[in-house]
Amino acid sequence: MTSKEIYYCEPVFRPPSEGNSLLIQLTEGCTFNCDFCMSNLRKKFIVRSIEEVKKDLDIGASKHYSSLVRKLFFLDGNAMVTPADRLIELTSYAMKIFPKLERIGVYAHAKDILKKSDKQLRALSDAGLKIAYVGFESGYDKLLKNVNKHATKVDFIDASKKLMKANITLSATFINGLGGGNNKEISKAHALESADLVNKICPDDDRIWYIAFLSLMTPPGTVMYEKKKRGEFKEMNSKEILLELKMFIESINFKNKEANCIFRSNHASNYLPIKGTLEKGKAKILETIDYGLDHKEFLRPEYYRAL
Ligand SMILES: C[S@@+](CC[C@H](N)C(=O)[O-])C[C@H]1O[C@@H](n2cnc3c(N)ncnc32)[C@H](O)[C@@H]1O
Ligand code: SF4
Numbered sequence: 614m615t616s617k618e619i620y621y622c623e624p625v626f627r628p629p630s631e632g633n634s635l636l637i638q639l640t641e642g643c644t645f646n647c648d649f650c651m652s653n654l655r656k657k658f659i660v661r662s663i664e665e666v667k668k669d670l671d672i673g674a675s676k677h678y679s680s681l682v683r684k685l686f687f688l689d690g691n692a693m694v695t696p697a698d699r700l701i702e703l704t705s706y707a708m709k710i711f712p713k714l715e716r717i718g719v720y721a722h723a724k725d726i727l728k729k730s731d732k733q734l735r736a737l738s739d740a741g742l743k744i745a746y747v748g749f750e751s752g753y754d755k756l757l758k759n760v761n762k763h764a765t766k767v768d769f770i771d772a773s774k775k776l777m778k779a780n781i782t783l784s785a786t787f788i789n790g791l792g793g794g795n796n797k798e799i800s801k802a803h804a805l806e807s808a809d810l811v812n813k814i815c816p817d818d819d820r821i822w823y824i825a826f827l828s829l830m831t832p833p834g835t836v837m838y839e840k841k842k843r844g845e846f847k848e849m850n851s852k853e854i855l856l857e858l859k860m861f862i863e864s865i866n867f868k869n870k871e872a873n874c875i876f877r878s879n880h881a882s883n884y885l886p887i888k889g890t891l892e893k894g895k896a897k898i899l900e901t902i903d904y905g906l907d908h909k910e911f912l913r914p915e916y917y918r919a920l
Contacts, residue, residue, distance in 0.1 A: 643690030693721030752810030
C-alpha cells in the first residue's frame with residue numbers, strides 16, 4: 614500500500630515566517646556542522662530523489678486544502694545545496710500543480726549560493742524560487758571561524774549580491790550574543806562588522822529584503838553546549854545582548870536612504886521583541902532597545918526563550 618501522507622524526517626527546520634507554508638522534505642539534515650546548530654544532531658544528510666519529492670508534492674496537491682497553498686518551503690537545513698537542475702525541476706513542478714502558489718523558499722548556506730551560477734539562480738527564480746533564508750550569524754570573520762561557520766563576510770556579501778541579481782529575496786539572520794559574555798572586544802567587533810556587512814549589501818533600489826536577529830541558545834548536543842558545560846563558553850546576559858544589538862543598529866548607515874530592509878528581532882529566542890525598517894525606522898528601534906534596557910521586567914524570562 615502506498616502512503617497518502619507527506620513524508621517528514623522529524624525534527625524539521627523551517628523559518629518562523631514559513632509557519633503557514635506547505636512544507637516539503639527535499640533534503641534531510643545539513644552538509645555543514647555549525648557549533649551552535651541542532652540541524653544535524655539526529656540526521657544523516659541526504660538529498661531525496663526527484664520521484665520521492667514529486668510523490669509528496671502530488672499528495673499535497675490531492676489534499677482538500679491544496680487550492681489554498683500560496684507558499685511552499687523545501688526543508689531542511691540547507692536545501693539550496695540540491696543540484697540546480699533537480700531544484701529547478703521540482704520548483705517548476707510545484708508551481709504547476711498548485712494553482713495559487715506564489716513563492717517557494719529554502720534555507721541556504723552562503724556557499725550553496727556561491728556554487729550556483731548566475732544563470733542557474735535566475736532559472737530558479739524564474740521557476741518560482743523567490744526567497745532564500747541565509748544564516749550570516751556575524752560579519753566578524755574571527756567569530757565565524759570560531760563557531761565553524763565555513764563562510765566569511767566576503768562570502769555573505771557575494772552571495773547576497775548574487776541572490777539580489779537573480780531577483781531572489783534575501784532573508785538573513787544574525788545571532789546576538791554569539792561571541793559569549795564578559796568579552797566587550799568580541800561583542801563590539803561582532804556588532805560593528807555585522808552592521809558593515811549589512812551596509813555593504815544594501816541594494817540601490819527599494820526592493821524588500823530582511824535582516825533578523827536571534828539570540829544565542831545553547832541546546833544540548835551542540836558543540837556550544839559542551840563548551841558551556843566545560844566552562845569554556847559563558848553566555849551573555851540580557852543587558853549585554855541588548856547593548857550589542859544597540860551598537861549594531863547605531864552603525865547602520867545605508868547609502869540608499871530609500872532602502873526597504875525589514876528588521877526583526879522578535880524570534881522566541883530574543884529577550885525583547887523588536888520590528889522596524891532599516892534605516893528609516895532606526896530611531897524607533899533604538900528607543901525600543903533603550904526601553905528594554907531600562908525596564909528589565911518587560912524582557913522575556915529566560916525559561917520562555919526557545920528556538
Ligand atoms: C536552521 S538554520 C539554516 C540556515 C542556513 N543553513 C545557513 O546556515 O545559512 C537557521 C538559522 O537559525 C539560527 N540558529 C540556529 N541555531 C541557533 C542557536 N543555537 N541560537 C540562535 N540561533 C540559532 C541561525 O541564524 C541559523 O542560520
Ligand atoms: S546553521 Fe545552517 S549551515 Fe550551519 S549547521 Fe545549521 S543548518 Fe547547517
